[in-house]
Amino acid sequence: MAGGAGGGPVATRANASDPPLTPPASGRAIKTTCAYCGVGCGIKATVTGEREVAIAGDTEHPANRGKLCSKGTHLGETVGLEGRLLYPEITGRRASWDKAIRQVARTFAETIERHGPDSVAFYVSGQLLTEDYYVANKLMKGFIGSANIDTNSRLCMSSAVAGYTRAFGEDVVPATYEDIDEADLVVLVGSNTAWCHPVVYQRIMAARLLRGTQVVVIDPRRTETCEEADLHLQLRPGTDVALMNGLLAYCRDAGVLDEAFLAEHVATPDSFWSALGEGNDLWSTARTCDIAPVDLKRFFELFAATPRTVTLFSQGINQSIRGTDQVNAIVNVHLATGRIGKPGAAPFSITGQPNAMGGREVGGLASTLAAHRDFAPENVAEVKRFWAAPRVADKPGLKAVDLFRSIREGRVKALWVMATNPAVSLPDAAQVREALALCPFVVVSDCMADTDTSRFADVKLPAVGWGEKDGTVTNSERLISRQRALMAAPGEARPDWWIVTQVARAMGWRDAFGYENAADIYREHARLSAYRNEGRRKFDIGFHAAITNREYEAMEPVSWGGAPFSEGRFSTPDGKARLVAVEQRVLDERLPKWPLTLNTGRYRDQWHTMTRTGLSPRLSQHRREPLVEIHFRDAEEQGIGDGDLVRVATPQGESVFRAALSEGQRQGEIFTPIHWTDRQSSGGRTGLLPRPLVDPHSGQPGFKSTPARIEKLAVEWRGFLIAREVPEQVRADYFTKVRVGQGWLVELAGSGDPDAQLGNLLAGGQRIESLDRARGGWRAAVLDKGGRLSAALFVSRAGRLPDREWLITQLSAHETPSSVELLAGRPAIPQPDRGPIVCVCFDVGMKTIVQAIASQSLVSVEAVGKALSAGTNCGSCKPAIQRLIGETKEAAHA
Structure with a gap:
């Protein structure tokens, strides 16, 4: 009986390789929920071909009323199979599900037997659905008996x-x-x-x-x-x-x-x-x-x-x-x-991840038990009784930063990472990688085959991705929505809840994890929220304790808690809220060696470590490189110009970024994005920089205030490559690669002989090239057998490099330009310069917008939208358009 006192009979599945039923969509619009932030936008998705999906906002969803941001709008570009993990692997070799499950279960059981429950840990993710989160938390806290399950939501909320x-x-x-x-x-x-x-x-x-x-x-x-x-x-x-x-x-x-x-x-x-x-x-x-x-x-x-x-x-x-x-x-x-x-x-x-709230509900944090319960003895007893569990954790477990410190120190000996990339996202990431390398047994379940974290895995388990998942998520306002499968799971990928369930069964807890589908888990989750609650906790979804499979499939968005404190009663013993005395702490003084303060954050069109958004050429247009934003005066003091390469150093590490001079920065402060990893760049590794210092109450790291310094990076040459395919290894001192159009753009810089470093980037095909020995320039293009451009490389030691945009379009052009045009990097007849892309949805550049504002006397974002369509879809670029209106007006009156 899964669920003990609150559970119910659930069918079991005899063979771990039996796939759960996930029928493909039929071409009709299916209501689901966006894969990105905690806003929880409703989507209407229509499968239009093999791994092709048309995306529209759901006008009936209360969270967004049909609106979508740029990331949600372009979700259809991210559902292909490129880079997907499709089969289980053990030590890098393909294995059957049965063998992989047995290996994980046996190793965890042996580790627990030798070293105790606290020698194992799960590190999970706000990318999981609530049902995935629930069974992972139940296995760790209720059956393994440790609270060493924490989530990347620890890092954001x-x-x-x-x-x-x-x-x-x-x-x-x-x-x-x-x-x-x-x-x-x-x-x-x-x-x-x-x-x-x-x-x-x-x-x-x-x-x-x-x-x-x-x-x-x-x-x-x-x-x-x-x-x-x-x-x-x-x-x-x-x-x-x-x-x-x-x-x-x-x-x-x-x-x-x-x-x-x-x-x-x-x-x-x-x-x-x-x-x-x-x-x-x-x-x-x-x-x-x-x-x-x-x-x-x-x-x-x-x-x-x-x-x-x-x-x-x-x-x-x-x-x-x-x-x-x-x-x-x-x-x-x-x-x-x-x-x-x-x-x-x-x-x-307002939360950062699509299901950070769902993880909070089920107890996905190491500091909570389940269903908004803490580790008070009466709560431990209730959960143990409900789950019919052999042992329930009776104290909080290791929070994220402490967890990886314990792995590095050898106290945690087996780790399961689900749907997240801590080798990039945690602070002091170099120490995290060292911990992963030292850990005797690492399991990674993910939809992507090659992440910075999965490179340390002994076992890889292929999980389904967005568009294949089926379950629920809860957004920032406590609204539960369905995420529905649009297509069948590819290869041998399986839902995360199914993977966890199979491991739990193989460890001997078959009856307690006998779920047949996600609805079984959701019903148990709902029953646990109401179990002996009696109004003590606002979180209570007991209204869904007996939801049928059909009702679950058709479930519309629903909130819990209503207007939770409208009656003035809070979830404390006396029903009163608490004023908490807090005082401003003395801030650290800036030291001569570290005169700046580093802040970190997101870019508009990217998400986490870009395993999904990095697949979309449109989403890659807004910011093609990791930039360090610097106040003009700080840059001037260091002799740094806009576009220079800059080394950012902190007491934890260093990484290279492209400088972007900005009046938006306070003097003495710099900003870098969190998204870039070793897979996309030799620099841009923000995770290497923050201190592993945490809030004493929450355990959340302090990413926003790290002592830092900057210095201009001296390079002898600069360049870029545009190509349909890019070799896995780029040997330049500095590179970043980003998807564009029908190929890739790779920015390059370095010292020494560029030919020796970059020669492997131009393999195959017919090569045409020119050398400018006076300026140290090298330009080359490669044509395929059909005479179409497959790659173009431009390198210069002193001269200017051509604009990238026209060359990018030539990768998909029906007619190949002349050799002179290719090596010049521009057409014989000049084309309008659009400038950097501002509106991703309609591919509208900054210079196009500025010209329209000036020539048509446009004074509002709405007027720009009518003229150019910019800002009329997702609206993400509206603030940028508003700023351009103001700047153009100021320039006209200067």
Whole structure:
């Protein structure tokens, strides 16, 4: 009986190689959920051919109402089989499922027998569906008996979990997207919403248009999210507690605290208000945060005068060694002013991954048990009884950073990584790779064959990817949606829940993991949420405890918790929320050796380590290289020009980036993206740079504030390759490769003889080339047997390199240009220069937009959309278009 006291009979499957039933789609539109961020957008997907899918937004889905960002819009470009892991492998050789499952089960069992349950660990992912998460958590915590299961969601939102739990007694997001629609003020703290949650940003802009909602952005960087904001507070990194404590003190002095709500619904520590006195006046706060007092006063007055306020916060708050305190500083202001549990008023954490919330629900974090329970003895007893488990973990396990430290130190001896790439994403990634190399047994289940992490695997298990998965996800607003299979699983790929179930059965727990399909798991998950709950926890989906397979298949998006605190009762023993006293910590002083502060984050059109988005040529146009953004004055001091190669160094490591001079950076601070890995670049490895320091409450790493320095990288030559195929090994000192059109663009730089380093890039075909010995230039093109361009290489020691765009189009051209045109890198008749692509959906460049703005006197984003279509699909580029309108207007009046 799976599920013990709360379970029910479930059929078993005799042979591990028997595939679960995943019928292909029939050509009709299938409703599913996007694979990317925590917005949880609904999609209508139609299979149009073999591994071909047409994507449209689902107008009936409440999360997005038909809107999609650039990544979601181009999901159809990422469902091919390139790079897929299709068969199990043991030590690099193909194996049967039965043999691979037995190997994993036997090794884990032997390790547990010799060294105890805590000698094994799972590291899982917000890419898993809730059903996958549930069985992984059940196996580790309930049957292996250790809480050493943590998730990459630890890296993005665990401080929000800790902060909410301290304040409310439970990890409950007290808001929905409808609160944004009804807010008169939206405060965005540490969130580049326009890039990282574009559909939410468009919802904010719609509220601004319809009801005049004002927008304040609090961020050390001036990002595109600031373009249409009423106010941008460019605070000093790490001073968010000071800012929010100053705001709370101002609200108290202005008489806008909700005294009745505080008295009836909030528990306040005795010294809370007295501790808020000294150092939190407006002038002191402005000095600490390095914000002009006039701007800070404007924000304080606006907040105090606007009861309908939603404060949205994301990684800029969470990814800090003080992240939990920063979350509670925000929540304190909302509790004290009664701005919670009411329409248009809430402290709202927006999550980064598609199912980070589902993982929180099932206990995917090492610090929680299951169904929003902690490790209190009564909770352990309840879960043990429900699961009929032999032993249930009775204390928290190792959080992500500590987990890999324990692997490196030899305490954890067997690791299973599911659907994530910690060799890239964790801080101090060099130490993580060392840990993986030292671990006696590493299992990786993934849909991709070759990731930075899977290279350390003893066993690889092929998992299904988006478009083949079937289950549920929960978005940032607690909305559960279905992710449905659009096509059959390729090769021998299997759902993650099925893989975990087979291992559990092989370890001897057949009855407890006798699930036949995802609906079986979801029903048990729902029963556990309601089991002996009796209103103690807001998370309760008992309404789905008896959902039938047919109802599960047809399930529409559904929320849990309703308006969770509208009645003023919280999930604490006395039903009251908690004000949590937090104080601004003294910030580290900059040292002469490390004069800069490194911040990290995402690009608009890329996702995590680009195993999916990197397959899309369109999504690769926005940022083709990993850039380090530097303030002009910092660059000038180092003799760095825009486009130079720069070495970024921290106490943990170093990597090379292309310099991008930016007024959006505060002086003394730099920014790098998180996406690039060894598979795409010799540089751009942001994961090597952050310190492995974590928040003491949440265990979340502090990615946003690492001491750093920069220096210009001296190279003797620069170049690029455009080719249909690129060799696996590129020997240049610096390279980045990105998919474009019908091939690849590889940026190159180095010292020494370029011919010796790059000769392997031009193998095969008919070669035409020219040498410019005066400038150290080398240009070559390779034509295939049909006379079409297959590769073009341009190298220069002193001269200029041609534009890449025309050459890229020649890879798919029906007629081959002349040899003179190819070696010149441009057509005989010049073509318009579009500039860098701004609108990915309609392939519109910056110069095209600027020319239209100037020549047609366009004064709004909507006018640009009518003229060029730019910004009229996903809307992700609207902030960039708004900025171009402003810059063009300024240039005209200069």
